[in-house]
Amino acid sequence: MPSKPAPIKKAAKKEPAKKEEKAPEPAPEVAPAPAEGEAAPAEAAPAEGEAPAAPPAEEPKAPTPPPADAAPTDEAAAPVAADQPATDAALPATEETPAAPAEAPVDAAAPATEETSAATKAPADEETPAAAAEAPADAEAAEAPAPEEPKPPTPPPPPPKEPTSVPLDLFVEDKNDTSVTIIWSQPETVGPSGLDGYTIEVCKDGTEDWKAVNEDLQKSCRYVIKNQTTGDRLKIRVVAVNAGGRSPPVTLPEAVLVKEVADRPKVRLPRFLRQRYVAQVGAKINLTIPFTGKPKPVVTWTKNGQPLDTKRVNIRSTDRDSILFIRASERDDSGVYEMCVKVDDFEDKASLILQIVELPGPPASVKIVDTWGFNVALEWTPPTDNGNTEITGYTIQKADKKTGDWFTVLEHYHRLNATISDLIMGNTYKFRVFSENKCGISNDATVAKEEAKITKTGIEYKPPEYKEHDFTEPPKFTTSLNDRATTVGYSTKLLCSVRGCPKPKVTWMKNQMIIGDDPKFRQICVQGICSLEIRKPGNFDGGVYSCKAKNDHGEATVSCKLEVKQPAVADADKK
Structure with missing residues (x-):
């Protein structure tokens, strides 16, 4: 009849637990174990089909000595054998196959301890004789230890690893009632060890109890610190970590208040102030x-x-704007003005450049470099005072020494030299230069110390010879006298025109008699027009009148007949 395997399995599973609790003590001298194939001692080998006999519980005896072959077995061999299932004990015993007591359990080969001695007193030890049958097979397997493998040669020690430099530019990107978002930049020096990540550490303001908030190393340069208490002030720092260790930390300059920002500050710089x-x-x-x-x-x-x-400078700020006011600006007021608006830990800045300018000074120096023909070459240097703005041009003037009047020859001129042309030969000139910027032309000018004299060349002017025209001619009447008729008592006038060179002398005659200075007659001769006025002629003033013109080259005469009529009388007057 086959033996029951249950007690054997149970004993094999319990014993390893006892082995783990305490290391085994040195084994005492024991009797030699039975050889392979031999029968176990009579007290350890129950008859086929019989249950294993339990030792008396009241008298604890010395622990069963392990076989001689199991003494040098490693400590690791016992638990391995104990953990193996008792396959042989589970099979039914036959006449050809030895019964379960032929194999002693590994626990029997292990050295006895105080724990195991005390355990033998318990009733559970009744199963140990059956489990001891597996020991010889496992002890044989642990008899020869495995040969040690040859070790590879020791490599040279690696170069020392250094941590990175400190991370850069740490500041708060955002925050609310329970979290703070920070960003930073990569360290300037990473080193050959590379960069494994970052550790973010925080502590409350006023303490130095720094604690890391990220369990794993942070790879990116942005991190959200969550689950914070509203109203706390936190000090925050970031440490870079690599194989060389931790870098120096970068810490926020001020503690951060965990609080929601209703509206971030923003400066609305007008467009005309952006330049x-x-x-x-x-x-x-x-x-x-x-x-x-x-x-x-x-x-x-x-x-x-x-x-x-x-x-x-006066500054007046309201809830919505800020005013920069200067009553009377001076050049010292020029500069870069920066406005900063701050709400808690958030701020915004804007810069404006104020430039106060004025008229420039005159050029530092002006000199005449060369004079040739009708030309003069000038050079000058920029002014020492540009009026706090760039010079946009120059104005060049000249003056004739005889008159002293200044005339502009070039304006808005950008170069520092110029050639003045079309000067008058024989004259002496002076020159001066004004500076110009966006405010206007300088009040004063720099006058060149030298004078430019345009000398005459060797050419002598000879006027052309002209033959004088002979304008002399004898008198000639261009308009002659016409016969006229008049009535007694009505004045009349005789007209004619004459020319001649030199100017001819004009004489009026009546009936070949020179009139002379007779007041009855009025003689006029202007620009060759000759007239004779007869005032209220009478019956005896009729006749032949002549005009005679005479000069050194000859004379000429024209004549006319004047008839003086009686006024008509009515028939009634005749009677």
């Missing part, structure tokens, strides 16, 4: 820059990175 704002000296500056943000942002101004001089 350089230019004004003249003495002008009033009144610039209004609007902004947004809730709650009311804190507005601050700086000039060239320094606080403003409140004696020169």
Whole structure:
């Protein structure tokens, strides 16, 4: 009849648990184990079909000595054998196959401990004689230890690994009531070890209890710190980590208040202020820059990175804008003005460039370089004072030394040298130059110390010879006298025209008699027009009148007949 395997399996599973609790003690001297194929001792081998006999519980005896072959077995061999299922014990025993007691369990080969001695007193030890039958087979397997494998040669030690440099540009990107979002830049020096990631650490303001908030290394340069308490002030820092260790940390300059921002601050810089704002000296500056943000942002101004001089610049800020006011600007007011609006940890900045300009000074020097023919070459240097703005051109003037009057020959001229042409030979000239910028032309000019004299060349002017025209001619009447008729008592006039060179002398005659200075007659001769007026002629004033013209080259005469009529009388008057 086959033996029951259940007690054997149970004993094989319980024993490893006892082995793990305490290391085995050195085994005492034991009797030699039975050889392979031999029968076990009579007390350990129950008859076929009989249950294993349980030892008396009241008298604990010394632990069963392990076989001689099992003494050198490693500690690791016992648990391995104990964990193996007792396959042989599970099979039914036959006449050809030895019964289960032929194999002793590995537990029997293990050294006895205090724990195992005490356990033998318990009733559960009744099953150990059956489990001890598996020991010889497993002890034989653990008898020869496995040969050790040859070790590879030791490689040279690797070069020392260094951590990265400190991360850069850490600042707060966003925040709300429970989280804070930060961003930063990669370290400047990473090194051959590379970069494994970042560790983000926080602690409350006023303490130094830094704790990492990310379990795994952060690969990107942006992280959201979640699950924070509203109203806490947190100090935040970032550390780069690689094979060389931790880098120096980069820490936010100020603690961050975990609080929702209703409206981030924003400066609305007007378009005309996005470029350089230019004004003249003495002008009033009144610039209004609007902004947004809730709650009311804190507005601050700086000039060239320094606080403003409140004696020169006035700042007036409201909930919506800020006004920069200068009553009378000066050149020292020029510079870069920066406006900053801040709400909690968020801020926005805007810069404007203010340039106060005035008229430039005159050129530093002007000189005449060369003079040839009708030309003069001039050179000058830029002014020492450009009026706080660039020079846009020059104006060149000349003056004749005789008159002293200045005339502009070039204006809006950009170069520092010029050639003045078309000068008058024989004259001496002086030259002066004005500077010009966007405000206008300089009040003063720089006059060249030298004078330019346009000398005469060796050419002598000879006027052409002309034959004089002979304009002399004897008198000639171009218009002759005409016969006329008049009535007694009515004045009349005789007209004619004459020419001649030299001017001829004109004489009036009546009936071949020279009239002379008779007051009855009036003689006029202008531009060759000759007239004789007869005032209220009478019956005896009729006759032949002649006009005679005479000069050195001859004479000429014209004549006419004047008839004086009686007025008509009516028939009634005759009677």
